[in-house]
Amino acid sequence: MHSVLQQKLQIHSKLAPEDVKRLDLLSWEARSYGNNQDVVRQGDKPDVSAIVLQGMVGRYQSLPDGRRQYISFHIAGDLPDAQSLFIDEMDHGVCAVGRAEVGLIPHRDILDLFEDRPTVGFAIWRETLLDAAIFREAVVNNSARQPVARMAHFFCERYYRARVRKLAELGSCPFPLTQTHLAEALGMSIVTANRTLQKLRQLDCVDHVDGVLSVRDWERLAAIGEFNPSYLHLRAPRLV
Amino acid sequence: MHSVLQQKLQIHSKLAPEDVKRLDLLSWEARSYGNNQDVVRQGDKPDVSAIVLQGMVGRYQSLPDGRRQYISFHIAGDLPDAQSLFIDEMDHGVCAVGRAEVGLIPHRDILDLFEDRPTVGFAIWRETLLDAAIFREAVVNNSARQPVARMAHFFCERYYRARVRKLAELGSCPFPLTQTHLAEALGMSIVTANRTLQKLRQLDCVDHVDGVLSVRDWERLAAIGEFNPSYLHLRAPRLV
DNA sequence: CGGAATGTTGATATGCCTCAACTAAAGTGG
DNA sequence: CCACTTTAGTTGAGGCATATCAACATTCCG
Numbered sequence: 001m002h003s004v005l006q007q008k009l010q011i012h013s014k015l016a017p018e019d020v021k022r023l024d025l026l027s028w029e030a031r032s033y034g035n036n037q038d039v040v041r042q043g044d045k046p047d048v049s050a051i052v053l054q055g056m057v058g059r060y061q062s063l064p065d066g067r068r069q070y071i072s073f074h075i076a077g078d079l080p081d082a083q084s085l086f087i088d089e090m091d092h093g094v095c096a097v098g099r100a101e102v103g104l105i106p107h108r109d110i111l112d113l114f115e116d117r118p119t120v121g122f123a124i125w126r127e128t129l130l131d132a133a134i135f136r137e138a139v140v141n142n143s144a145r146q147p148v149a150r151m152a153h154f155f156c157e158r159y160y161r162a163r164v165r166k167l168a169e170l171g172s173c174p175f176p177l178t179q180t181h182l183a184e185a186l187g188m189s190i191v192t193a194n195r196t197l198q199k200l201r202q203l204d205c206v207d208h209v210d211g212v213l214s215v216r217d218w219e220r221l222a223a224i225g226e227f228n229p230s231y232l233h234l235r236a237p238r239l240v
Numbered sequence: 241m242h243s244v245l246q247q248k249l250q251i252h253s254k255l256a257p258e259d260v261k262r263l264d265l266l267s268w269e270a271r272s273y274g275n276n277q278d279v280v281r282q283g284d285k286p287d288v289s290a291i292v293l294q295g296m297v298g299r300y301q302s303l304p305d306g307r308r309q310y311i312s313f314h315i316a317g318d319l320p321d322a323q324s325l326f327i328d329e330m331d332h333g334v335c336a337v338g339r340a341e342v343g344l345i346p347h348r349d350i351l352d353l354f355e356d357r358p359t360v361g362f363a364i365w366r367e368t369l370l371d372a373a374i375f376r377e378a379v380v381n382n383s384a385r386q387p388v389a390r391m392a393h394f395f396c397e398r399y400y401r402a403r404v405r406k407l408a409e410l411g412s413c414p415f416p417l418t419q420t421h422l423a424e425a426l427g428m429s430i431v432t433a434n435r436t437l438q439k440l441r442q443l444d445c446v447d448h449v450d451g452v453l454s455v456r457d458w459e460r461l462a463a464i465g466e467f468n469p470s471y472l473h474l475r476a477p478r479l480v
Numbered sequence: 481c482g483g484a485a486t487g488t489t490g491a492t493a494t495g496c497c498t499c500a501a502c503t504a505a506a507g508t509g510g
Numbered sequence: 511c512c513a514c515t516t517t518a519g520t521t522g523a524g525g526c527a528t529a530t531c532a533a534c535a536t537t538c539c540g
Contacts, residue, residue: 115271135375187383231331
């Protein structure tokens with residue numbers, strides 16, 4: 001079923017049965033992407049929006065010297081480029097992190113749905129606003145926190161979001177990043193990312209090996225990362 | 241007249257005469273704020289949204305140790321807390337930067353307008369998406385650029401946005417920040433902010449004194465800041 | 481007039497980046 | 511199947527840049 005999208009929206013928005021029905025009628029073209037493969041490129045003017053079906057995708061910007069800055073990561077149910085519904089040109093790229101499966105939904109179909117069912121439009125609007133809240137937090141995290149706290153906060157957010165979406169068992173979740181990804185997301189060098197991760201290991205609160213994030217001591221991790229989940233505006237069922 | 245809002249939206253969205261008419265019928269309560277005074281606080285659950293009428297407001301987050309991280313700054317016509325239309329609780333604060341005048345519009349009135357005139361809803365949605373694009377760029381800027389480039393980019397954005405909105409004469413615009421604001425926006429210490437500004441002065445491309453940003457050499461400034469305005473999705477009339 | 485806020489400068493230390501080397505694992509092709 | 515390459519993770523060394531601390535000048539404001 002197509003239920004992944006309506007499940008996602010119902011986490012934060014109340015939908016009428018008719019809304020759900022119409023959502024489930026939305027059709028998409030499913031595509032598979034290999035690690036690091038682009039779903040959309042900076043400068044593209046897509047007429048479809050992507051929904052993550054499996055795996056993880058990342059939004060990033062390429063810098064003049066060839067480096068890359070990751071902006072956010074997305075899991076099944078997320079709409080990593082919903083903004084392209086109303087903003088013509090992509091100001092960043094979206095790529096697969098590990099293997100990922102993505103559905104491409106024509107803008108036309110979504111916009112038509114908004115016309116018939118404004119509530120669905122509001123739900124997706126809310127979705128994009130939650131996205132923006134995550135960006136704001138990333139500004140704060142990458143600007144104001146030291147490496148150890150910064151990485152801890154990053155892991156907290158990831159685990160929390162996976163728990164909300166029931167994509168994580170208790171204490172661990174898939175997180176198919178390399179340490180290079182980590183560094184490029186957190187604005188630190190690879191070496192620092194590596195040593196920061198080692199510090200977190202020694203503090204015995206978290207680990208990240210082979211694409212799996214293991215939370216050993218949630219309370220301590222959240223304290224180190226100064227993590228307050230209120231900006232996510234979503235309640236996680238249980239964390240420890 | 242209330243035209244400040246419809247002028248703003250028409251920069252990026254096509255509105256029908258009826259849309260404009262209804263927008264101009266929106267009424268707000270105007271309020272004045274002194275420097276640093278809060279318009280909305282983190283944790284608030286406002287039932288109004290703010291529109292900047294005069295001066296500048298900033299969005300910020302308070303950190304556990306008392307420091308502050310600014311996330312963005314807004315000028316006349318901006319809606320610095322439009323997200324509160326669909327997200328109950330404020331995950332950040334909004335405060336005046338210098339003296340500012342703000343209009344408070346009841347959510348109810350805006351939502352009613354969306355129902356009658358969906359196009360207006362889409363225009364404000366687009367507005368919030370442009371906001372998000374600015375956050376993304378801030379993530380990149382504060383994470384990946386060295387102090388000199390970072391501050392240059394910040395000044396570029398500010399000048400560009402002021403020019404788009406015709407709130408800046410050629411070569412300078414009001415920017416009522418202190419160096420402390422600068423530091424807290426760019427994620428650097430006050431001392432570094434001061435010395436970075438001095439470097440930019442010596443490069444003879446920009447200055448910031450007494451709340452006025454003076455662009456002496458736009459091309460050089462944009463080159464130093466690696467500034468590419470495409471993420472703003474708005475064309476500035478003339479910069480030099 | 482006095483006190484607070486703002487901008488500026490110097491000195492010091494440390495933490496992060498860069499460079500470099502190496503291991504282990506995974507993927508590739510002959 | 512094994513040699514070879516590539517990618518990922520790890521460690522050490524060294525230098526520089528940024529944070530911190532401290533002091534002072536200037537302006538603003540009450």
